[in-house]
Amino acid sequence: EPEVTQTPSHQVTQMGQEVILRCVPISNHLYFYWYRQILGQKVEFLVSFYNNEISEKSEIFDDQFSVERPDGSNFTLKIRSTKLEDSAMYFCASMPGETNEKLFFGSGTQLSVL
Amino acid sequence: QKEVEQDPGPLSVPEGAIVSLNCTYSNSAFQYFMWYRQYSRKGPELLMYTYSSGNKEDGRFTAQVDKSSKYISLFIRDSQPSDSATYLCAPGTGGFKTIFGAGTRLFVKA
Numbered sequence: 001e002p003e004v005t006q007t008p009s010h011q012v013t014q015m016g017q018e019v020i021l022r023c024v025p026i027s028n029h030l031y032f033y034w035y036r037q038i039l040g041q042k043v044e045f046l047v048s049f050y051n052n053e054i055s056e057k058s059e060i061f062d063d064q065f066s067v068e069r070p071d072g073s074n075f076t077l078k079i080r081s082t083k084l085e086d087s088a089m090y091f092c093a094s095m096p097g098e099t100n101e102k103l104f105f106g107s108g109t110q111l112s113v114l
Numbered sequence: 115q116k117e118v119e120q121d122p123g124p125l126s127v128p129e130g131a132i133v134s135l136n137c138t139y140s141n142s143a144f145q146y147f148m149w150y151r152q153y154s155r156k157g158p159e160l161l162m163y164t165y166s167s168g169n170k171e172d173g174r175f176t177a178q179v180d181k182s183s184k185y186i187s188l189f190i191r192d193s194q195p196s197d198s199a200t201y202l203c204a205p206g207t208g209g210f211k212t213i214f215g216a217g218t219r220l221f222v223k224a
Binding site: 004031033035041042043044045048050055056058089091093102103104105106107108110 | 148150152155156157158159160163202209210211212213214215216217
């Protein structure tokens, strides 16, 4: 069964460093998302991406965040200058060709900022 | 008022019990109603999907939507220890942003 894959599974970085989280969505999906979940808290929407541009973003997704689909398969989230409060599990998700809201999630990247 | 509200639990039941999980929402524009299941340290997994009001059944799971009272329910029959997880409700408008409730933690004791 096709699945969303995320790498790395764990990322440790120093405060102020840049990190890139990588995702390979399901191949025929058209909508791509990043969510995050701080330990013990709810799953929070960050950004959605369609047709090579951001469709919607939350207040969390400020100027230090960016997303990119550099080729036909990868979808990346870059955090330019990490802060301690960026420590969280980051989930990538994708959705098929209509906005029926059936999201397929990856297993996540646990980001720890020291 | 929060857009989506769930009782965080935890809810602890014996194996074989019927479980009722509930969620309320405030946005009357929601048309799609999803329940996701999340195991510890894993991504959410779509469990049930309903469009507009009514009931939907899938095996031991039944999803119920009452748009007039903005109330969503998930029932689990014959609960199993493998059902122990956090259950997230996620109503949506069919747009580009799915909002999740905080989730209800369920423990099914063998």
